[in-house]
Amino acid sequence: MAQQEKKPSASSPGIPWRTRIALSIVSTITDYSRRQNGTVNRRLLGIFGLKTSANPNPVNGVKSYDVTVDSSRDLWFRLFIPTTDESRNLSSLPIIVFFHGGGFVYLSPDTKVYNAVCRRFARKTPAVVVSVNYRLAPEHKYPAQYDDGFDVLKFLDNEKNRELLPENVDLSRCFLAGDSAGGNLAHHVAKRASEMTSTFDALKDCLICN
DSSP states (O other): OOOOOOOOOOOOOOOOOOHHHHHHHHHHHHHHHBTTTBBBBBHHHHHTBBBBOOOSOOTTEEEEEEEEGGGGTTEEEEEEEOSSSSHHHSEEEEEEEEEEESTTOOOHHHHHHHHHHHHHHHHHTTTTEEEEEOTTTTOOOOTTHHHHHHHHHHHHHHHGGGGOOOTTTEEEEEEEESSSSHHHHHHHHHHHHHTTTGSSSTHHHHHOOO
């Protein structure tokens, strides 16, 4: 019997070498910061300068700001706004609420890797991107991270906060996304919000659709 030929598998797009190097460095540093008792040496993480500041002045077609939601629990987000001629001429821009990865324990919106990712989302889509700084474990246990994500949605839905967003942003085109642990957050925050649509105004139709 003739052996059946195997069909060549479709090749997946490769990860850029700069991203590979950055992820490798971040992984090594976070591994060393983890203590045997399960706690994290966050002072050690701070030494390596993994973070980057927001850019109120446009850089490569995107500007960014840090917006405080609740200072008592260090809940804030980094807002990325595309400034290209294409994005300014659009009648409406979608908004992406993004949750970073890190196993619920590490990283933040101002980590260089995730800052670069969200800048790219804002420029390439184009879209307004809200990158959420949720509380981290083990210092803050479940469901703190999900509460923070949900409260950011409520903050965005509040009419008095609309002035923080571009005039052409369309809250009815709201998408929740995340990487790794952030993907889990995006799913469960969207589920909770969809079950509580009476809490929202502008986001209500979007949450029902999602």
